[in-house]
Amino acid sequence: MIGVSRVMDGTPLAFAFITPLFFWAGLGLVGLPILIHILNRRRFKVVNWAAMEFLLRAMRKNRRRLRFEQLLLLITRCLVLLLLGLALSRPLGCQDSSLAGLAGQRSGLHVLVIDNSYAMSYQVDRAGAPTQLDQARIIAKALIRRLSSGGESVAIVTASRPARAVIATPVYDLKAAEAAVDRIEQTWGGTDQAGALVLARDIARSDASQFNKTLYLIDDSRRVAWQSDPDAIRQAGRDLADLFKSGIFHFNLGKSGEWNQAVVGLHSAQSLVTTRFPADFVADVRGFGVCPTDPRLSWKVDDDVVGPAGIPVKANDSATNVTMTANSLSGGIHVVSASLAGDDRLPIDNTRFAVVEAVTQLKVLIVEGERGVGGLGSSGAFLDTALNPPVSAGASHMPASYVATERISDLELGNKVLSDYRCICLCGVGEIQEVEAAQLEKFVRQGGTLMVFMGDPVTAENYNSTLYKHHLLPGPLTRRINITGDQAPRRFDFNPHKPLNRVLADFQNQENTGMEAAEIYSYWQVSLPPNSPAERVLDFLPSDDASGQPRDPAITVQSLGHGQVVFYATSADPNSEWTTFMAHQAYPALMHMLLLGTVSNGDDWMNITVEQRLTIPPWIQLTSAPDLKDASQIEYPLQEETEEDGQAVYRSKAPGQIGALTRPGIYTLSTGTGNYKVSVNVPSDEADVRTIDAAAVKRALGDIDIHLEGDSVPVDIARTDQGKEMGWAVMVGVLALLATECVLAMRFGHHRRK
Secondary structure, eight states, X not given: OOOXXXXXXXXXXXXXXXXXXXXXHHHHHTHHHHHHHHHHHTOOOOOOOXXXXXXXHHHHHHHHHHHHHHHHHHHHHHHHXXXXXXXXXXXXXXXXXXXXXXXXXXXXXXXXXXXXXXGGGOEEEETTEEEHHHHHHHXXXXXXXXXXXXXEEEXXXXXXXXXXXXXXXXXSOHHHHHHHHHTOOOOSSOBOHHHHXXXXXXXXXXXXTOSOEEEEEEEXXXXXXXXXXXXXXXXXXXXXXXXXXXXXXXXXXXXXXXXXEEEEEEEESSSSOBSSSOEEEEEEEEEESOOSSOOEEEEEETTEEEEEEEEEOOOSSSEEXXXXXXXXXXXXXXXXXXXXXXXXXXXXXXXXXXXXXXXXXXXXXXXXXXOOGGXXXXXXXXXXXXHSOOOOGGGTTSOOOSXXXXXXXXXGXXXXXXXXXXXXXXESOOOOOHHHHHHXXXXXXXXXXXXXXXXXXXXXXXXXXXXXXXXXXXXXXXXXXXXXXXXXXXXXXXXXXXXXXXXXXXXXXXXXXXXXXXXXXXXXXXXXXXXXXXXXXXXXXXXTOOTTSOOOEEEEEEEETTEEEEEXXXXXXXXXXXXXXXXXXXXXXXXXXXXXXXXXXXXGGGXXXXXXXXXXXXXXXXXXXXXXXXXXXXXXXXXXXXXXXXXXXXXXXXXXXTTOOOSOEXXXXXXXXXXXEEEEXXXXXXXXXXXXXXXXXXXXXXXXXXXXXXXXXOTTGGGTTOOEXXXXXXXXXXXXXXXXXXXXHHHHHXXXXX
């Protein structure tokens, strides 16, 4: 309950109460001296005594004086209790009250939410404020300077992701609050508008001592900030309207016509970069707003310019993908960068980095369930030949394959260190032990690729209880389909002139590859559960090719952790009871497509944004504690943490903590056995500087009552509905009355000598 400060017609009353319970308690205690006074009047017994007659006559003469003295003492004691309760209730006088102006001081809580995301480094034409954040600091300090020292407290929240309370516990030291505003740093992260509003709400809820609460939102009204989490922002806005009764003010620093050009993405066109093939890199260039000029794009690989410098790029309120081809990458770690040269006013996002590892040889482990004489009849022999064809003596000039294969029997799988390989192929393996399935799942989750091929030894019961249990199958195996007698063999549902799965992109518009002609006589049917994450690469045509008849999956790909699982429903060897596909030229091409389309470089962990933590994967060999430094040789701490599976990994500090990776650029990681590069980029969503109008900001907050301001502080904003606390003035009156009561009690409680 709060004291009412206005009557229904809007006329301000003299007082409101911050803690009204004390006022009502004091009002109730006023009756205590009256009750004592009444009881004292009845604490005597009439006794007829002759000598008393003389005293009564004297008393009657002084009765009026005594009654006046007792009444005066009673009123004084009642006022002491009443004013004591009034003082403890901390009454507030309205700003226009003359009584409040004479005896009180302003009181209230003021929460400032300041956006310091990297878009606030946008350069503007304001005197004394080169960037949006500089102007935000000026506004914040101007608001603080208008507050009343000692009675009004300040809390400060920053909105850069993750939102953080610079001053979580409100302070009454206004100089310290101004100093805190000066210390707000320009960050390179995105905006966490919802998180900042929730922090402001929590601060207001935690401070119940203040009746007047005012909120100031200072940002540039960018649409990506106010529309990022609409439900959370709307709910937070309505909560804030209930808490900040003295007003919510929004300062819009955005200017109409702002524009920006940025490289918002940079990646390799192939999931695997090898030294055997040219590597294509794609830069995603975006223009936000009406851009008057087109930028020029330049590429670098390890600080060496690649291709022509300054390629003109169309980036006027649109997206453009630009591809660069690196023809001869050596094996190892490389840093690729794409940079824009233009005249936009937010240069931090004009350059983006990507760290890639060029693989000299890709190690593939082929596990065979059937072993033939000399290996020629083994279940993985044709797959081995397709991935790593032998170089004949007459063709010594031909380069060796980028794939280095190793074939083992299924009995040897448990003795292998799986992290030594990028891909593991199970070719007709009959049974998988539980411990082996767990190791395979761990291998995939850490970034490896598992290919599962069927064969005669495969049993559905074992695969469903081990591989499917560990998410290494797209669904449970149901039954083996056998084409016998006069039945027509199944074929792949493949048409090169229709849209193909990403893995089969090289087959697009390629005729007579053999994909259409391959005959399948046997395969395992798999039941894909609803909402399965498995991606269908190829299906089998139904036996009668009837439209609308369900098609069984032939090849599926699914993600698991950082890796991929490929399911191949038929055999990988040329067993005539299964398929004739190996006799067609498309077979080795398809195997390479499956490999290149699912095996990753394992370099994703080396590419993060300033809002992420660097995690060194457990397969990276460490001979000493890892050491991370930026280009200026400043060291960043890494701490050891334990994963859910019990493995220990090293991570950088979390965003918001001291030592976090908060600046974009290239960092160097030393592990004792070698050096790695780490690219830290700014978040891509923050590049959008397009703004929304004041009405849209109000709608985003749930159409609450809000004061919409510009990019400066109005003259009278600090006086709007600011109450003055009268508690100390009333306490002075309490002390004065206590002194008066003591004097009166001594005066009226003793007879003067004559």
